[in-house]
Amino acid sequence: xxxxxxxxxxxxxxxxxxxxxxxxxxxxxxxxxxxxxxxxxxxxxxxxxxxxxxxxxxxxxxxxxxxxxxxxxxxxxxxxxxxxxxxxxxxxxxxxxxxxxxxxxxxxxxxxxxxxxxxxxxxxxxxxxxxxxxxxxxxxxxxxxxxxxxxxxxxxxxxxxxxxxxxxxxxxxxxxxxxxxxxxxxxxxxxxxxxxxxxxxxxxxxxxxxxxxxxxxxxxxxxxxxxxxxxxxxxxxxxxxxxxxxxxxxxxxxxx
Numbered sequence: 001x002x003x004x005x006x007x008x009x010x011x012x013x014x015x016x017x018x019x020x021x022x023x024x025x026x027x028x029x030x031x032x033x034x035x036x037x038x039x040x041x042x043x044x045x046x047x048x049x050x051x052x053x054x055x056x057x058x059x060x061x062x063x064x065x066x067x068x069x070x071x072x073x074x075x076x077x078x079x080x081x082x083x084x085x086x087x088x089x090x091x092x093x094x095x096x097x098x099x100x101x102x103x104x105x106x107x108x109x110x111x112x113x114x115x116x117x118x119x120x121x122x123x124x125x126x127x128x129x130x131x132x133x134x135x136x137x138x139x140x141x142x143x144x145x146x147x148x149x150x151x152x153x154x155x156x157x158x159x160x161x162x163x164x165x166x167x168x169x170x171x172x173x174x175x176x177x178x179x180x181x182x183x184x185x186x187x188x189x190x191x192x193x194x195x196x197x198x199x200x201x202x203x204x205x206x207x208x209x210x211x212x213x214x215x216x217x218x219x220x221x222x223x224x225x226x227x228x229x230x231x232x233x234x235x236x237x238x239x240x241x242x243x244x245x246x247x248x249x250x251x252x253x254x255x256x
Contacts, residue, residue: 001233005030008081009230010073012064012122013091015042017191018141018219022088025223026230027055031086034077036062038091056081064091065113070121074129084129086230089119090141092156100154107155115159119166123181127174135178139229140167142183144245151203160185164241171239180238182229187245189217213246 009026013019014035023033027050037043040061047059058080062069077084093114096107119140130136145153146160164183171181188207208215225242228234243249 002227002231003030004086004227004231007031007085007230008034008077008083009086009088010034010036010077010084010122010126011088011090012036012062012073012118013141014046014059015039016046018186018189018222019088019090020046021219021223022090022226023050023057025220025227026086027053027057029227029231031230032056032081034058034060034073034080036060036064036073036091038063064093064118065110065121066118067121067124070118070125073122074125078129083133084126084136085133086137086139087122087126088139088141088226088230089122091118092141094153094156096155097152099152103155111155111159112162115156116162116166119163123170127177127179130179131177136180137230137234138170138174138179138181139226140181140183142167142185142241144185144187144243144249147185147241147243147249148251151206167241168239175238180229180234182234182237182239183241184222184225184229185241185243185245186222187211187217187243187248189219189222191219207248211246211248212250212252215246217244217246 009031011023014023015037035043035047043059047057050057062073093110095110096103140163142163143160145157146164149157167183225244
């Protein structure tokens, strides 16, 4: 049920962190991969490593908030592999860290351009191929910050809340086409993207204390959920938000 043999997956933001970990897991499950990042030199080595392990992968440079780039990525997938079965929207931006009212218009524009409009553009570009094939899987990497606001991340949290609603709205619209649309909502994951949190001793200790698991996640700990949402195992799961957070959204008081 979790086999991705003969499936083709597009993963945005695949040069490192969660995107890179999902790419490795999908390749191991048999999928052919189209991996994107803003800079080719960042994502190229990820594709090379997959090919070196006898997998199939190509790398493309694509700005996640560019509608024309989204169409180019999908057409490249079709030209190289002949189909698109899975789309993982993972690319994200967060140029503002601090009190919400210190955010500038440019911060809002950039964050929503990549985190929300970029997801929509990729889905819009990929959906026709999925419809013609009789179905597909769309996985939007959101965040628990879209459920409960993250510290010093008000604009980012608002964008991730928008991703959750985008997921639910499209799940309804695309269900008749046998396209499942779900969101993966990680808690705090130790990646370069979240370095502002885990490199700050005060914030890091506070987050660990509020997380029942007592630590941040490693990117590889998201891959099981991502594989489930991409595979036939989730054929009747759509519009869901799969939270992988070590329990932090439970709101439990620290035990000690």
